[in-house]
Every structure is written in C-alpha cells, then in structure tokens.
Amino acid sequence: MNQYLRYSIPLFVFAVIAAFLYKGLGMNPREIPSPLIGKSVPEFSLPTVEDAETIVKSDNLLGKVYLLNVWATWCVSCRAEHQTLVHLSRSGKVEIVGLNWKDDRDKALSWLNRLGDPYVINIFDKKGRTAIDLGVYGAPETFLVDSKGVIHYKHAGPISMELFNETLLPMIEDLKRKG
C-alpha cells in the first residue's frame, strides 16, 4: 500500500491545482468586485515619489473626485496604459493620484520624466502595505474615489479611453454634481 502512496503524490498535487482552478473560474480577475466599494480609502501615511520627506495622508486627498491609479515601472501593462493616463490628465476631465507600488524611487522618477507625469500626487508605497489594504490584485489597477474619500469603482488591468468614456466619465460627472 505504501508504494501506491508514493506514486500518488503527482495525483494529489494535480487535485489541489484543479481545485484552485475550479475556484478560479468563479472569480473574474479583471472586474473583481472590490469589497472596498462603498467604503473609504484605507488610511495611510506615505511619502511621495518625488520627495521622501513629504508625507501624504489619506485625509489630504479629501475634497475632490479623483482616480487612484496603482502602477509600477516593472509592470508591462502600466507602460501600455501610461499614454492613456497622460492623455486623460491633459484633457482636464479628472485628476489622477498615483500609487507607486513596490517600486524603485529612481526608476519611477525617470519614468515620469521621460514618459510624462499624469499624476497630481504620486504616493510611494515601497512595501506595498497600502496596496494590500486596497486589495490590489496586480498592477495596473484604478479606483474611482469621490470627494468624501469613498471608493465607487475599481478596474483591474489597464484602462482604455473606451472604458473611461463609457463607464468612468458618467460616474465622475455624476459624483462631481453631487459634490
């Protein structure tokens, strides 16, 4: 019997993987309904990308509707998304706050210098602590936050102009009207 046990290890490993895959089918990684929707942005106190001495707290962001964009220089999709973000910030339709995630400060700065900086504030989350609080699945991810700091929408993966115009913009205008 013991010999069967030894040779059944691959079968058990596969069974575990299959169980995860089955569970995974029920989850959609692109539009994870964040448990945080309808709740406030978790509290944080972090430096900015530009300056380690300047500390931004979650309260500092109150009073405006903004997109919170999680990005990193090691993330390929972020690079694809970046042009869209620069375009959006130039259009003036919405302000974008960056959350630089598990990244290198110098790399992040040179990225912004070279590709353009769409962010009004760029928070530097070296350890990824705040990203965990936000339930970040992978970069890039974008949250829509209202003036009271409440999250209204979450998108995993790069945002496109199509998504912005069709989904985000109506919500943003609605939130701005409500004040």
Add this chain to the structure above:
Amino acid sequence: MIPELGHFTLILALCLAITQAVVPLVGSYTRTISWMAASRSLAWGQFVFLAISLAILTYAFLGNDFSVIYVAQNGNTKLPDLYKISAVWGAHEGSLLLWACMLAAWSVAIAAFSRNLPLEMVSRVLSVMGMVSIGFLLFMLLTSNPFDRTFPAPFEGGELNPMLQDPGLAIHPPLLYMGYVGFSVAFAFAIAALMGGRLDGSWARWSRPWTTIAWVFLTLGIVLGSWWAYYELGWGGWWFWDPVENASFMPWLIGTALMHSLAVTEKRGAFKSWTVLLAISAFSLSLLGTFLVRSGVLTSVHSFAADPERGVFILMFLLVVIGGSLLLYTWRAPYISGGGRFDLVSRETFLLGNNLLLAVFAALVLLGTLAPLIYDALELGKISVGFPWFNRMFLLTTPFLALLMGVGALSHWKHAEPSLFVKQLRVAFIISLLFGLLSLLPVFSAGNWLVGLGMGLAMWVASSHLVNVRDRLKNKRGFAGFWLDFKTGGRSYYGMILAHLGVAVFIVGITLVSNFGREEDVRMSPGDVSEIAGYNFTFEGVTQVSGPNYNASRGRFQVSKDGEHVATLEPEKRAYFVKTMPMTEAAIDWGLTRDLYVSLGEPLGGGDWSLRLYYKPYVRWIWLGGFLMGLGGILAVTDRRYRTSRMRSAKTADTANAAPAVSGG
C-alpha cells in the same frame, strides 16, 4: 453551404476520433488484429476530414464570407491575403481547429512511421491520441464552433487584432501548437506503455525522436514569439513572464527534462517511472496552458477571449486527461522495474540533477503563475507576482543547470572516474574562471558580479563541450575525421553539442543585454540629436503615410557613430481603420553585437514627439541561442541510429523485444 460542409466534416472527424479511441484499444486486449490495424486508417480519415474543415475556414476568410461569425469577427476585405490566412488561427475558435488538425497530423505521422513498432503498441498509442482528439473536437463543437453563422451577414468584418498582423505572428502559433500538440505523442506512448506494463528501453527509444521533434517545434515557437514581442510590442523587452508566455515555457522546461530522461531510460533503463511522469507532465502542462489562456482565470497582457463557460469544459477535460493518466500512473508505476544501477558520480546522477533543476524551475514558474489565483481563492488578499520574482527564480536555478551541463556531457554512464574528468575539465574550468574574472574588470563591467557569473558560465558550457569534442576526435584526423564521425552515427552527439553551445550563446545574450542595455525616453523636435551608448540619433521629423488597412505617422532618424553614418531608421505609429487601436512599429537596425531600436511614442505638438531609443547589445544572441538549440534537436533526430533500428526491427517485425540500438555516445 460550404461552411456547413466544414461543420459537417468536423462532426465526421469527431465520429472517427471516437472510433479511433475505442476500436483499436479493445482490439489490443482481445488481440483482434483487424481492429488494431484499423487505427492507422482511422487516423488518416480523421486527418483528412479535419484538413478539409481547416481548408474551408481558410476559404471563407479568403472569400470574405462574413456570414460566418468567426470570419466576421476576425476577417476584413482590406486585410492582406497573408493575414487573412493567419486570421484563421488568430482567435479562439480557429486556433482550436488548428490544434485539432495538428493532433490529427501527428497521429498520421505515427501511423506512417511506426512500421517497426508492435501493432499492439501502435493501436494503443493511436487510441490515446484519439481520446485527446475527442476532447478537443467536442470542445469546439459544443462551445466554440468556428462555422457558426449569422444572418444577415455584416458588410464588413471586424478585422484581425492589429497586434497579430505581422509575418512573425503568422507562423508563431502554428509552431508553438506543433510543439504543444507534439508532446501528446510522448504522452500517448507513456500511457500506452503503462497500459501494457511494457516500460523498457525500446519504449524510450520509440518516444525519443517524437519528443525531440515536438521540443524543436516548441523551442522555435517560443524563440519566434519572443522575437515578435521584441519588435512588435515596442517596449524593447523580449520576455515578460506573462501567464501566456509561462504557459509555453513550462512545457518547454519539462520537455527538456523529458528528452534527457528518455536518454537515460533508453541507454541505461533507469529513471523509468520518473520519465513516464515527465511525459505525462509535459503534455498536462500544455493542456493547462490552454486552460489558462482560454478560460480567463488569469489576467494577461495577451488577454484573448476569456469565457468561464469554456473554462468549465476545459477544466473537466483536464480532470479526465490529467487526472485519469495520473491515476493510471499511481496504479501501474509501483510495478515498474528499477533500472541499471549507477554510482554517485556518473552521467545518470548529473542528468538526474539537471532533471530535478528543470522540474523545480518549472514548478516555481507554475507557482508564480498561479499565485494570484491561489491567494485570491484562499482569501489571503490579492497579490501579483511580477517580473522581479521570476527573474530571481531564474537566477537561482539556471547557474546550477549550466554548471551541471558541462560535467554531465563529459562523464561516463554508470560510473565516472572523478579524477579523470577533473583532469579533462581542469583547463575548461580555469579558462571560464579567468574569463568570468576578466569580464569584471572596470573597462567591461566595473565589478558587476552578474556579468562575471554569466560570462564565466557561458564560457564553462562552451569550453567543456569543446574539450568533449576534442577528446572524441582525438584519434581522428582533421576535418575529414570529424566528417566521417558525423556521418556514421555521430549526429545525435553533435546535435547535443550544438544545442548545448546554443545555451552558452543564450547566456551571453541574456547577460549582456540585461546588464549593458541602455534605454532613453526622450522628447525630440525635428533636427534634435540624442546620444545613447555612443550612437547619435538625429530626428528628421514625422511624415504621414498610408498602408492597406491603416494610416501611419512615420518618423525618420539618421544614426551615426563617431561621425560615420550607421543607419536610417523609420519607426511607425499606425492607426488601424477598423479596430482603432494605435500600434507601434519599432524600427530596428540589427547587428550581431548590438541592436539599435527606435519606437515612436506620442506627438507632443509643434512637431515634437516623445520617443524611445534603445541600445541592445548582443540581444540577437538570445534568439540565436534558441535557434541553435532547435537546430541541435533537428540534427539529433536525423541520427542514423533511428533509421538503422527501424530497418533492423523491420526484419523482426512485431516481436516483443526489439534489438537494442547501437549506442552512439
């Protein structure tokens, strides 16, 4: 009417696949010769019907038949003919049809080239292939029929994803699939051998050429894909550890282990149950890759059609195929006899070491790929395993692999005399050490230990294999001696040497481009000059041009070094008419020692553009290395050994124990 014919032949192929799965298998147990012999004609029949289906789908694309939904989604009247053809497998449904077609093609190849195999073995192998085929054909007919129609037919099609409109990508998926599907042959052989309880040297010898051919296809497919990503995505990267890439890399790693393990099983009869497990795993990972790509459980930059319905089907299919074969393994493996004994210091040990390293690396890649899913499912929070993690794992395993390669190829089977190969490898070791240390000098890398490690290892792999060749040719004279050796059964040996030298070339490429590559993102006005790694890029502005199905802004650059003109580069930014997505067409001046790479970013007004300039030293060596590995594989399968053994066993047709093959090296 014609598309319905394609649908009909697909159904006929399914019927034949079911017959092919059942009849020969039953025949092999009841010893009914005619039932077993039917397997060959059934394989042919299935292939013919699937080829007709594929031809009809191609015809629908060429004739712009937009009443077929799949054609309407991916075809377009303005699409050049080449891309109309590659659009056939450019999306989900069609790529499955190609999969099924190739599976049938491999079955036909077995039917045609298996005259020396016992009929019982052939019928079981083809039966297993038939079972796999049933799964794919059912999947297609039930969830993803490429021949579904729509009325009224749209006037124009939605066009193939512009990213896929590229000659490299026209042949990348077929190569990759040939590799994926090719592992089904090794898998079928393993299952057939488990069923019959006949796991011996001849089983390994039959599987070897098939495995190597599949591995060659997969290698070339991955190389081509990486090259495509490099010039088409415009980020200058050549590997992204994306789930889709990992899906092809894992079977490659296990396939590599399998090739080496099969060699041990053939020559020494050892590692039998391990080899069988590898054969099952290589194909299982190919199927898992399909699941990951098609089901949408993971996010990926490739992001093809994702559909949970289809995911459920593939998962069920995985459970049957992988679960079933592992169950068979659990049941049968304990009765597999152990092989020949070997000492701690022997080629067997070194090959086992390399096998384990490859398997561990594949497991790590699998873990990294599934980690977001596992975390999410366990509600531990959501994580993303990025580039840095995979690179660290790569650095953790591959140096040991390279070290073992040098020793393994030189050592003897069963028992290697340590003092002997220490003597043989002493020179190679000293050269590599010096070479590694030399590359640490300030003029080269200023003490970057990764450069020293990479260069030292590359030199180690190269020099230890050259020592090996020198020893082999010790008693042969000059080139004529080598040629004679090459012709008379040395091909698999030289194939191995060439593939391993490919690894050395690959290591050089990856080391140099990772550590000395330069990239600049700059803003330039017409007339501006930017310098990168000693090259001056003069921007001459952007003009508008139009292609068959897109408009483009085309930039023009003059590149010079030390006042001498080097190249004129014309990168493009294309806007495709139908899918209005912008596409970057990078311009590359390639060379063996460096690539110069320019891609257009965004127009910034007033004729200014944001641009990316790259200097990529030795980047070609990465693909050159992969290409050499593939070439080595081709050389190995054309070895005389396989042909002679075929002739020899043809004389003693269908005897249970084929004569042992002449040993080449």
